[in-house]
Amino acid sequence: xxxxxxxxxxxxxxxxxxxxxxxxxxxxxxxxxxxxxxxxxxxxxxxxxxxxxxxxxxxxxxxxxxxxxxxxxxxxxxxxxxxxxxxxxxxxxxxxxxxxxxxxxxxxxxxxxxxxxxxxxxxxxxxxxxxxxxxxxxxxxxxxxxxxxxxxxxxxxxxxxxxxxxxxxxxxxxxxxxxxxxxxxxxxxxxxxxxxxxxxxxxxxxxxxxxxxxxxxxxxxxxxxxxxxxxxxxxxxxxxxxxxxxxxxx
Amino acid sequence: xxxxxxxxxxxxxxxxxxxxxxxxxxxxxxxxxxxxxxxxxxxxxxxxxxxxxxxxxxxxxxxxxxxxxxxxxxxxxxxxxxxxxxxxxxxxxxxxxxxxxxxxxxxxxxxxxxxxxxxxxxxxxxxxxxxxxxxxxxxxxxxxxxxxxxxxxxxxxxxxxxxxxxxxxxxxxxxxxxxxxxxxxxxxxxxxxxxxxxxxxxxxxxxxxxxxxxxxxxxxxxxxxxxxxxxxxxxxxxxxxxxxxxxxxx
Numbered sequence: 001x002x003x004x005x006x007x008x009x010x011x012x013x014x015x016x017x018x019x020x021x022x023x024x025x026x027x028x029x030x031x032x033x034x035x036x037x038x039x040x041x042x043x044x045x046x047x048x049x050x051x052x053x054x055x056x057x058x059x060x061x062x063x064x065x066x067x068x069x070x071x072x073x074x075x076x077x078x079x080x081x082x083x084x085x086x087x088x089x090x091x092x093x094x095x096x097x098x099x100x101x102x103x104x105x106x107x108x109x110x111x112x113x114x115x116x117x118x119x120x121x122x123x124x125x126x127x128x129x130x131x132x133x134x135x136x137x138x139x140x141x142x143x144x145x146x147x148x149x150x151x152x153x154x155x156x157x158x159x160x161x162x163x164x165x166x167x168x169x170x171x172x173x174x175x176x177x178x179x180x181x182x183x184x185x186x187x188x189x190x191x192x193x194x195x196x197x198x199x200x201x202x203x204x205x206x207x208x209x210x211x212x213x214x215x216x217x218x219x220x221x222x223x224x225x226x227x228x229x230x231x232x233x234x235x236x237x238x239x240x241x242x243x244x245x246x247x248x249x250x
Numbered sequence: 251x252x253x254x255x256x257x258x259x260x261x262x263x264x265x266x267x268x269x270x271x272x273x274x275x276x277x278x279x280x281x282x283x284x285x286x287x288x289x290x291x292x293x294x295x296x297x298x299x300x301x302x303x304x305x306x307x308x309x310x311x312x313x314x315x316x317x318x319x320x321x322x323x324x325x326x327x328x329x330x331x332x333x334x335x336x337x338x339x340x341x342x343x344x345x346x347x348x349x350x351x352x353x354x355x356x357x358x359x360x361x362x363x364x365x366x367x368x369x370x371x372x373x374x375x376x377x378x379x380x381x382x383x384x385x386x387x388x389x390x391x392x393x394x395x396x397x398x399x400x401x402x403x404x405x406x407x408x409x410x411x412x413x414x415x416x417x418x419x420x421x422x423x424x425x426x427x428x429x430x431x432x433x434x435x436x437x438x439x440x441x442x443x444x445x446x447x448x449x450x451x452x453x454x455x456x457x458x459x460x461x462x463x464x465x466x467x468x469x470x471x472x473x474x475x476x477x478x479x480x481x482x483x484x485x486x487x488x489x490x491x492x493x494x495x496x497x498x499x500x
Contacts, residue, residue, distance in 0.1 A: 050396070050399070050400045051352065051396065051400070062341055062344075064344055064345070064348055065348060065352075066347070066348045066351035066352050067351075068347070068351045069344055069345075069347035069348040069350075069351050070344075072344065072347055073340065073344040073347070076340055077340055090323065090326055090327055091312055094312075094314055094319055094320075094322065094323040095314070095319075097316070097318070097319035097322055097323070098314055098315060098316045098319040100319075100351075101316035101317075101318045101319050101350075101351075101354070102301065102315075102316050104351070104354030104355055105354055105355070105358070105359070108355070109355070109359075131381075146300070146301065149300070150300045150301070
Protein backbone atom coordinates (compact mmCIF):
# COMPACT_ATOMS: atom_id res chain seq x y z
CA UNK A 1 0.00 0.00 0.00
CA UNK A 2 1.19 3.51 -0.80
CA UNK A 3 2.31 5.86 1.92
CA UNK A 4 -0.37 8.48 2.54
CA UNK A 5 0.61 11.99 3.62
CA UNK A 6 -2.23 13.95 5.22
CA UNK A 7 -1.18 17.53 4.65
CA UNK A 8 -2.12 21.11 3.94
CA UNK A 9 0.62 22.90 1.99
CA UNK A 10 -0.10 26.07 3.98
CA UNK A 11 1.33 24.27 7.02
CA UNK A 12 5.11 24.47 7.25
CA UNK A 13 5.70 20.94 8.65
CA UNK A 14 3.41 19.57 5.93
CA UNK A 15 5.64 21.19 3.32
CA UNK A 16 8.73 19.70 4.95
CA UNK A 17 7.31 16.18 4.61
CA UNK A 18 6.31 16.70 0.97
CA UNK A 19 9.75 18.03 0.05
CA UNK A 20 11.45 15.19 1.89
CA UNK A 21 9.48 12.50 0.05
CA UNK A 22 9.90 14.15 -3.34
CA UNK A 23 13.65 14.62 -2.87
CA UNK A 24 14.11 11.02 -1.80
CA UNK A 25 11.94 9.41 -4.46
CA UNK A 26 9.47 8.06 -1.90
CA UNK A 27 6.12 7.21 -3.53
CA UNK A 28 3.20 8.75 -1.71
CA UNK A 29 -0.36 9.88 -2.04
CA UNK A 30 -1.00 13.47 -0.96
CA UNK A 31 -4.27 13.65 0.98
CA UNK A 32 -5.32 17.28 1.26
CA UNK A 33 -6.69 18.17 4.68
CA UNK A 34 -7.97 21.71 4.12
CA UNK A 35 -7.32 23.56 7.39
CA UNK A 36 -9.38 26.60 6.39
CA UNK A 37 -12.36 24.27 5.91
CA UNK A 38 -11.59 22.72 9.31
CA UNK A 39 -11.17 19.27 7.75
CA UNK A 40 -8.58 18.46 10.43
CA UNK A 41 -11.43 18.43 12.93
CA UNK A 42 -13.51 15.86 11.01
CA UNK A 43 -14.31 12.44 12.56
CA UNK A 44 -12.59 10.77 9.57
CA UNK A 45 -9.32 12.60 10.16
CA UNK A 46 -9.52 12.01 13.91
CA UNK A 47 -9.18 8.31 13.05
CA UNK A 48 -5.82 9.12 11.41
CA UNK A 49 -4.60 11.61 14.02
CA UNK A 50 -6.48 11.89 17.31
CA UNK A 51 -4.62 15.18 17.95
CA UNK A 52 -6.43 16.64 14.91
CA UNK A 53 -3.36 18.25 13.38
CA UNK A 54 -1.52 18.02 10.08
CA UNK A 55 0.76 16.53 9.02
CA UNK A 56 0.09 12.88 9.73
CA UNK A 57 0.87 9.74 7.77
CA UNK A 58 -0.42 6.26 7.17
CA UNK A 59 2.13 3.77 5.92
CA UNK A 60 0.03 0.69 5.29
CA UNK A 61 -1.77 0.31 8.62
CA UNK A 62 0.85 2.25 10.57
CA UNK A 63 -0.31 5.70 11.65
CA UNK A 64 2.02 8.44 12.85
CA UNK A 65 1.85 12.15 13.66
CA UNK A 66 4.31 14.88 14.71
CA UNK A 67 6.44 15.99 11.77
CA UNK A 68 9.83 15.34 13.36
CA UNK A 69 8.83 11.81 14.37
CA UNK A 70 7.56 11.28 10.80
CA UNK A 71 10.78 12.60 9.22
CA UNK A 72 12.87 10.34 11.48
CA UNK A 73 10.64 7.38 10.59
CA UNK A 74 10.74 8.01 6.83
CA UNK A 75 14.52 8.45 6.89
CA UNK A 76 14.89 5.04 8.58
CA UNK A 77 12.05 3.12 6.90
CA UNK A 78 12.95 3.84 3.27
CA UNK A 79 16.32 2.36 2.33
CA UNK A 80 16.91 4.81 -0.52
CA UNK A 81 17.24 7.80 1.82
CA UNK A 82 20.83 9.08 1.99
CA UNK A 83 22.50 8.96 5.40
CA UNK A 84 23.02 12.73 5.69
CA UNK A 85 19.30 13.31 6.26
CA UNK A 86 19.34 11.51 9.62
CA UNK A 87 22.82 10.11 10.20
CA UNK A 88 23.18 6.58 11.52
CA UNK A 89 26.32 7.69 13.39
CA UNK A 90 25.30 7.96 17.05
CA UNK A 91 26.96 11.32 17.71
CA UNK A 92 25.80 13.00 14.50
CA UNK A 93 22.26 11.70 15.01
CA UNK A 94 22.20 13.00 18.60
CA UNK A 95 23.19 16.47 17.39
CA UNK A 96 20.42 16.47 14.76
CA UNK A 97 17.97 15.34 17.47
CA UNK A 98 19.18 18.20 19.67
CA UNK A 99 18.38 20.77 16.96
CA UNK A 100 14.98 19.18 16.28
CA UNK A 101 14.06 19.17 19.97
CA UNK A 102 15.27 22.73 20.50
CA UNK A 103 13.11 23.86 17.57
CA UNK A 104 9.74 23.29 19.31
CA UNK A 105 10.00 25.80 22.14
CA UNK A 106 12.17 28.29 20.27
CA UNK A 107 12.04 28.94 16.52
CA UNK A 108 8.68 27.22 16.05
CA UNK A 109 7.05 28.94 19.01
CA UNK A 110 8.42 32.34 18.02
CA UNK A 111 7.68 32.15 14.30
CA UNK A 112 4.28 30.47 14.48
CA UNK A 113 2.90 32.78 17.19
CA UNK A 114 4.33 35.88 15.48
CA UNK A 115 2.77 34.99 12.11
CA UNK A 116 -0.52 34.12 13.78
CA UNK A 117 -0.63 37.32 15.82
CA UNK A 118 0.41 39.75 13.11
CA UNK A 119 -1.01 38.22 9.92
CA UNK A 120 -3.53 35.42 10.45
CA UNK A 121 -5.50 36.74 13.43
CA UNK A 122 -6.15 40.15 11.79
CA UNK A 123 -7.05 38.40 8.51
CA UNK A 124 -9.68 36.39 10.35
CA UNK A 125 -11.00 39.44 12.18
CA UNK A 126 -9.58 38.31 15.52
CA UNK A 127 -8.24 40.95 17.90
CA UNK A 128 -4.58 41.91 17.52
CA UNK A 129 -2.81 40.71 20.68
CA UNK A 130 0.09 43.13 20.96
CA UNK A 131 1.61 41.41 23.98
CA UNK A 132 1.57 37.99 22.29
CA UNK A 133 3.13 39.49 19.15
CA UNK A 134 5.85 41.27 21.15
CA UNK A 135 6.70 38.14 23.16
CA UNK A 136 6.75 35.97 20.04
CA UNK A 137 9.03 38.45 18.28
CA UNK A 138 11.50 38.24 21.16
CA UNK A 139 11.54 34.44 21.00
CA UNK A 140 11.84 34.54 17.20
CA UNK A 141 14.77 36.99 17.17
CA UNK A 142 16.56 35.09 19.94
CA UNK A 143 16.08 31.85 18.00
CA UNK A 144 17.47 33.31 14.76
CA UNK A 145 20.45 34.67 16.70
CA UNK A 146 21.10 31.23 18.24
CA UNK A 147 20.94 29.47 14.86
CA UNK A 148 23.43 32.02 13.53
CA UNK A 149 25.84 31.90 16.47
CA UNK A 150 25.63 28.25 17.53
CA UNK A 151 24.82 26.06 14.53
CA UNK A 152 26.04 28.06 11.54
CA UNK A 153 29.48 28.79 12.89
CA UNK A 154 31.32 25.97 11.25
CA UNK A 155 32.56 25.64 7.72
CA UNK A 156 29.78 23.55 6.15
CA UNK A 157 26.85 25.24 4.47
CA UNK A 158 24.29 23.52 6.69
CA UNK A 159 23.45 23.25 10.39
CA UNK A 160 26.07 21.63 12.61
CA UNK A 161 28.75 22.34 10.03
CA UNK A 162 27.46 19.67 7.66
CA UNK A 163 28.16 19.76 3.93
CA UNK A 164 24.73 18.27 3.19
CA UNK A 165 21.30 19.01 4.67
CA UNK A 166 19.63 16.99 7.41
CA UNK A 167 15.97 16.79 8.38
CA UNK A 168 16.78 19.59 10.87
CA UNK A 169 17.76 21.98 8.04
CA UNK A 170 14.55 21.05 6.22
CA UNK A 171 12.28 21.52 9.24
CA UNK A 172 13.79 24.80 10.41
CA UNK A 173 14.01 26.40 6.98
CA UNK A 174 10.37 25.49 6.25
CA UNK A 175 9.46 27.20 9.52
CA UNK A 176 11.34 30.36 8.60
CA UNK A 177 9.75 30.37 5.13
CA UNK A 178 6.39 30.92 6.80
CA UNK A 179 7.61 34.45 7.60
CA UNK A 180 7.18 35.22 3.88
CA UNK A 181 3.54 36.15 4.58
CA UNK A 182 4.66 39.07 6.74
CA UNK A 183 4.68 42.60 5.43
CA UNK A 184 7.85 43.10 3.36
CA UNK A 185 9.33 45.70 5.74
CA UNK A 186 8.55 43.59 8.79
CA UNK A 187 10.13 40.54 7.15
CA UNK A 188 13.28 42.47 6.30
CA UNK A 189 13.51 43.99 9.77
CA UNK A 190 13.24 40.58 11.44
CA UNK A 191 15.39 38.38 9.27
CA UNK A 192 17.63 40.93 7.50
CA UNK A 193 20.30 41.21 10.23
CA UNK A 194 21.01 37.46 10.19
CA UNK A 195 23.30 37.16 7.18
CA UNK A 196 24.40 33.60 7.88
CA UNK A 197 20.79 32.53 8.33
CA UNK A 198 19.90 34.14 4.98
CA UNK A 199 22.73 32.33 3.22
CA UNK A 200 21.77 29.04 4.86
CA UNK A 201 18.15 29.46 3.70
CA UNK A 202 19.41 30.03 0.14
CA UNK A 203 21.74 27.05 0.33
CA UNK A 204 18.94 24.85 1.65
CA UNK A 205 16.54 26.02 -1.06
CA UNK A 206 19.15 25.41 -3.76
CA UNK A 207 19.93 21.94 -2.45
CA UNK A 208 16.22 21.04 -2.58
CA UNK A 209 15.09 22.46 -5.92
CA UNK A 210 12.91 22.06 -7.89
CA UNK A 211 10.76 20.54 -5.12
CA UNK A 212 11.37 23.28 -2.58
CA UNK A 213 10.01 25.99 -4.90
CA UNK A 214 7.14 23.89 -6.18
CA UNK A 215 5.88 22.97 -2.70
CA UNK A 216 6.18 26.60 -1.55
CA UNK A 217 4.20 28.05 -4.50
CA UNK A 218 1.05 28.22 -2.41
CA UNK A 219 2.86 30.31 0.21
CA UNK A 220 3.97 32.91 -2.32
CA UNK A 221 0.40 33.18 -3.63
CA UNK A 222 -0.79 33.73 -0.06
CA UNK A 223 1.97 36.32 0.42
CA UNK A 224 0.70 38.30 -2.60
CA UNK A 225 -2.87 38.11 -1.38
CA UNK A 226 -1.97 39.31 2.11
CA UNK A 227 0.08 42.17 0.67
CA UNK A 228 -2.77 43.28 -1.60
CA UNK A 229 -5.13 43.27 1.35
CA UNK A 230 -2.69 45.27 3.43
CA UNK A 231 -2.22 47.75 0.58
CA UNK A 232 -5.99 48.09 0.29
CA UNK A 233 -6.34 48.78 4.00
CA UNK A 234 -3.41 51.16 3.80
CA UNK A 235 -1.26 49.92 6.62
CA UNK A 236 1.01 47.09 7.56
CA UNK A 237 0.13 47.33 11.23
CA UNK A 238 -2.70 45.09 12.27
CA UNK A 239 -5.43 46.71 14.36
CA UNK A 240 -7.89 44.92 16.57
CA UNK A 241 -10.83 46.52 14.79
CA UNK A 242 -9.61 45.81 11.27
CA UNK A 243 -10.76 42.73 9.41
CA UNK A 244 -9.09 41.82 6.15
CA UNK A 245 -11.48 40.30 3.66
CA UNK A 246 -9.70 37.04 3.01
CA UNK A 247 -11.79 34.13 1.91
CA UNK A 248 -8.90 31.91 0.98
CA UNK A 249 -7.38 29.57 3.53
CA UNK A 250 -5.06 30.89 6.23
CA UNK B 251 36.21 9.64 31.13
CA UNK B 252 33.02 9.62 33.19
CA UNK B 253 29.79 10.96 31.77
CA UNK B 254 29.02 14.36 33.28
CA UNK B 255 25.42 15.44 33.84
CA UNK B 256 24.99 19.20 34.26
CA UNK B 257 21.76 19.42 36.19
CA UNK B 258 19.67 21.17 38.80
CA UNK B 259 17.29 18.74 40.51
CA UNK B 260 14.65 21.47 40.62
CA UNK B 261 14.42 21.15 36.82
CA UNK B 262 12.11 18.37 35.67
CA UNK B 263 14.16 17.25 32.62
CA UNK B 264 17.26 17.22 34.85
CA UNK B 265 15.49 14.79 37.17
CA UNK B 266 14.50 12.60 34.23
CA UNK B 267 18.16 12.22 33.20
CA UNK B 268 19.32 11.43 36.74
CA UNK B 269 16.63 8.78 37.19
CA UNK B 270 17.43 7.26 33.80
CA UNK B 271 21.14 6.91 34.56
CA UNK B 272 20.56 5.53 38.06
CA UNK B 273 17.99 2.99 36.85
CA UNK B 274 20.27 1.79 34.08
CA UNK B 275 23.47 1.60 36.08
CA UNK B 276 25.19 4.29 34.00
CA UNK B 277 28.14 5.80 35.86
CA UNK B 278 28.02 9.58 35.92
CA UNK B 279 29.20 12.65 37.75
CA UNK B 280 26.44 15.03 38.80
CA UNK B 281 27.54 18.61 38.18
CA UNK B 282 25.17 20.94 40.02
CA UNK B 283 24.27 24.04 38.02
CA UNK B 284 22.36 26.12 40.55
CA UNK B 285 19.62 27.88 38.58
CA UNK B 286 18.65 30.16 41.44
CA UNK B 287 22.23 31.40 41.56
CA UNK B 288 22.09 31.86 37.78
CA UNK B 289 25.01 29.48 37.27
CA UNK B 290 23.48 28.43 33.92
CA UNK B 291 24.39 31.91 32.66
CA UNK B 292 28.08 31.64 33.56
CA UNK B 293 30.76 31.73 30.84
CA UNK B 294 31.97 28.29 32.02
CA UNK B 295 28.58 26.69 31.52
CA UNK B 296 28.10 28.45 28.18
CA UNK B 297 31.06 26.38 26.98
CA UNK B 298 29.04 23.24 27.80
CA UNK B 299 25.68 24.47 26.52
CA UNK B 300 25.56 27.69 24.45
CA UNK B 301 21.78 27.75 25.02
CA UNK B 302 22.48 28.25 28.75
CA UNK B 303 19.95 25.68 29.93
CA UNK B 304 20.03 22.55 32.04
CA UNK B 305 20.25 19.67 31.55
CA UNK B 306 23.30 19.17 29.36
CA UNK B 307 25.89 16.41 29.23
CA UNK B 308 29.51 15.83 28.38
CA UNK B 309 30.42 12.27 27.48
CA UNK B 310 34.15 12.46 27.08
CA UNK B 311 34.50 15.37 24.65
CA UNK B 312 31.01 14.97 23.27
CA UNK B 313 28.63 17.72 24.38
CA UNK B 314 24.86 17.51 24.09
CA UNK B 315 21.81 19.45 25.27
CA UNK B 316 18.01 19.05 25.05
CA UNK B 317 16.80 16.35 27.42
CA UNK B 318 14.99 14.21 24.85
CA UNK B 319 18.03 14.14 22.59
CA UNK B 320 20.14 13.21 25.61
CA UNK B 321 17.78 10.40 26.67
CA UNK B 322 17.77 9.00 23.12
CA UNK B 323 21.58 9.22 23.03
CA UNK B 324 22.09 7.54 26.42
CA UNK B 325 19.64 4.75 25.53
CA UNK B 326 21.64 4.00 22.36
CA UNK B 327 25.19 4.69 23.60
CA UNK B 328 25.12 2.48 26.70
CA UNK B 329 24.72 -1.18 25.81
CA UNK B 330 23.24 -2.13 29.20
CA UNK B 331 20.06 -0.11 28.63
CA UNK B 332 17.03 -2.38 28.12
CA UNK B 333 15.26 -2.07 24.78
CA UNK B 334 11.92 -0.92 26.22
CA UNK B 335 13.36 2.51 27.09
CA UNK B 336 13.80 3.46 23.42
CA UNK B 337 12.83 0.47 21.28
CA UNK B 338 15.04 -0.49 18.36
CA UNK B 339 11.92 -1.65 16.48
CA UNK B 340 11.26 1.05 13.87
CA UNK B 341 7.52 1.34 14.51
CA UNK B 342 7.71 1.31 18.29
CA UNK B 343 10.54 3.85 18.24
CA UNK B 344 8.56 6.15 15.92
CA UNK B 345 5.62 6.07 18.34
CA UNK B 346 7.89 6.97 21.30
CA UNK B 347 9.35 9.81 19.18
CA UNK B 348 5.83 11.02 18.42
CA UNK B 349 5.01 11.29 22.15
CA UNK B 350 8.32 13.03 22.88
CA UNK B 351 7.82 15.56 20.08
CA UNK B 352 4.19 16.20 21.04
CA UNK B 353 5.31 16.89 24.62
CA UNK B 354 7.13 20.16 23.85
CA UNK B 355 4.22 22.30 22.67
CA UNK B 356 1.59 20.62 24.82
CA UNK B 357 2.19 19.13 28.27
CA UNK B 358 5.53 20.91 28.76
CA UNK B 359 4.25 24.28 27.60
CA UNK B 360 1.10 24.01 29.70
CA UNK B 361 2.70 22.68 32.88
CA UNK B 362 5.84 24.83 32.85
CA UNK B 363 4.04 28.10 32.12
CA UNK B 364 1.29 27.31 34.66
CA UNK B 365 3.80 26.56 37.44
CA UNK B 366 5.82 29.63 36.56
CA UNK B 367 2.79 31.93 36.46
CA UNK B 368 1.06 30.71 39.61
CA UNK B 369 3.96 29.69 41.89
CA UNK B 370 7.38 30.86 40.79
CA UNK B 371 6.61 34.37 39.52
CA UNK B 372 4.75 35.36 42.72
CA UNK B 373 7.52 33.81 44.83
CA UNK B 374 10.06 36.00 43.06
CA UNK B 375 7.88 39.09 43.39
CA UNK B 376 7.05 39.19 39.70
CA UNK B 377 3.57 40.31 38.64
CA UNK B 378 0.89 37.60 38.38
CA UNK B 379 -0.03 37.30 34.72
CA UNK B 380 -3.60 36.08 34.86
CA UNK B 381 -3.94 35.70 31.10
CA UNK B 382 -0.77 33.61 30.83
CA UNK B 383 -1.92 31.41 33.73
CA UNK B 384 -5.37 30.92 32.19
CA UNK B 385 -3.96 30.05 28.77
CA UNK B 386 -1.40 27.67 30.26
CA UNK B 387 -4.11 25.95 32.31
CA UNK B 388 -6.12 25.34 29.13
CA UNK B 389 -3.09 23.79 27.39
CA UNK B 390 -2.28 21.72 30.49
CA UNK B 391 -5.81 20.34 30.91
CA UNK B 392 -6.09 19.57 27.19
CA UNK B 393 -2.73 17.77 27.36
CA UNK B 394 -3.74 15.64 30.35
CA UNK B 395 -6.99 14.77 28.57
CA UNK B 396 -5.07 13.70 25.45
CA UNK B 397 -2.65 11.53 27.42
CA UNK B 398 -5.65 9.87 29.06
CA UNK B 399 -7.72 9.38 25.91
CA UNK B 400 -5.02 8.67 23.30
CA UNK B 401 -2.02 7.02 24.95
CA UNK B 402 -3.42 5.35 28.05
CA UNK B 403 -6.28 3.58 26.31
CA UNK B 404 -4.59 0.27 25.79
CA UNK B 405 -4.03 -2.57 28.20
CA UNK B 406 -0.41 -1.91 29.24
CA UNK B 407 0.33 0.19 32.29
CA UNK B 408 2.47 2.65 30.33
CA UNK B 409 2.10 5.02 27.38
CA UNK B 410 1.31 3.43 24.01
CA UNK B 411 0.00 0.32 25.75
CA UNK B 412 3.45 -0.83 26.75
CA UNK B 413 4.06 -3.17 29.67
CA UNK B 414 7.32 -1.39 30.52
CA UNK B 415 8.21 2.32 30.62
CA UNK B 416 9.96 4.20 27.83
CA UNK B 417 11.86 7.48 27.96
CA UNK B 418 8.52 9.12 27.05
CA UNK B 419 6.90 7.86 30.28
CA UNK B 420 9.90 9.14 32.22
CA UNK B 421 9.94 12.59 30.59
CA UNK B 422 6.20 13.21 30.80
CA UNK B 423 5.78 11.96 34.36
CA UNK B 424 8.71 14.12 35.53
CA UNK B 425 6.95 17.09 33.93
CA UNK B 426 3.67 16.35 35.70
CA UNK B 427 5.52 15.89 39.01
CA UNK B 428 6.46 19.58 38.83
CA UNK B 429 2.80 20.33 39.57
CA UNK B 430 3.46 19.14 43.14
CA UNK B 431 4.54 22.70 44.02
CA UNK B 432 1.02 23.99 43.34
CA UNK B 433 -1.38 24.67 46.14
CA UNK B 434 -2.97 21.35 47.22
CA UNK B 435 -6.48 22.33 46.10
CA UNK B 436 -5.24 23.64 42.78
CA UNK B 437 -3.26 20.43 42.21
CA UNK B 438 -6.29 18.27 42.97
CA UNK B 439 -8.55 20.35 40.77
CA UNK B 440 -6.19 20.09 37.82
CA UNK B 441 -5.05 16.50 37.94
CA UNK B 442 -7.80 14.85 40.03
CA UNK B 443 -10.23 14.20 37.16
CA UNK B 444 -7.68 12.19 35.16
CA UNK B 445 -7.86 8.81 36.87
CA UNK B 446 -5.87 6.93 34.23
CA UNK B 447 -3.15 9.60 34.35
CA UNK B 448 -2.99 9.27 38.16
CA UNK B 449 -2.65 5.49 37.93
CA UNK B 450 0.02 5.83 35.23
CA UNK B 451 2.01 8.24 37.41
CA UNK B 452 1.85 5.74 40.29
CA UNK B 453 2.86 2.86 38.02
CA UNK B 454 5.77 4.89 36.63
CA UNK B 455 6.95 5.89 40.11
CA UNK B 456 6.73 2.29 41.32
CA UNK B 457 8.66 1.01 38.31
CA UNK B 458 11.44 3.53 39.02
CA UNK B 459 11.88 3.31 42.80
CA UNK B 460 13.95 3.91 44.83
CA UNK B 461 15.56 6.39 42.41
CA UNK B 462 12.36 8.20 41.47
CA UNK B 463 11.61 9.15 45.07
CA UNK B 464 15.21 9.98 45.93
CA UNK B 465 15.66 12.34 42.96
CA UNK B 466 12.31 14.02 43.69
CA UNK B 467 13.08 14.67 47.39
CA UNK B 468 14.09 18.27 46.63
CA UNK B 469 10.72 18.90 44.97
CA UNK B 470 8.78 17.77 48.01
CA UNK B 471 10.89 20.03 50.21
CA UNK B 472 10.11 22.92 47.87
CA UNK B 473 6.42 21.96 47.95
CA UNK B 474 6.42 22.23 51.77
CA UNK B 475 8.20 25.57 51.66
CA UNK B 476 5.79 27.03 49.12
CA UNK B 477 2.80 25.77 51.12
CA UNK B 478 4.15 27.34 54.34
CA UNK B 479 4.64 30.62 52.53
CA UNK B 480 1.13 30.48 51.12
CA UNK B 481 -0.28 29.66 54.58
CA UNK B 482 1.63 32.62 56.04
CA UNK B 483 0.24 34.96 53.40
CA UNK B 484 -3.21 33.45 53.92
CA UNK B 485 -4.22 32.66 50.36
CA UNK B 486 -3.48 30.27 47.56
CA UNK B 487 -4.18 32.86 44.90
CA UNK B 488 -1.11 34.77 43.78
CA UNK B 489 -1.41 38.52 43.65
CA UNK B 490 0.72 40.86 41.65
CA UNK B 491 1.60 42.88 44.73
CA UNK B 492 2.47 39.91 46.91
CA UNK B 493 6.02 38.71 47.24
CA UNK B 494 6.74 35.46 48.99
CA UNK B 495 9.92 35.53 51.00
CA UNK B 496 11.70 32.60 49.45
CA UNK B 497 15.44 32.64 49.55
CA UNK B 498 15.89 29.08 48.39
CA UNK B 499 16.05 28.34 44.70
CA UNK B 500 12.88 28.34 42.59
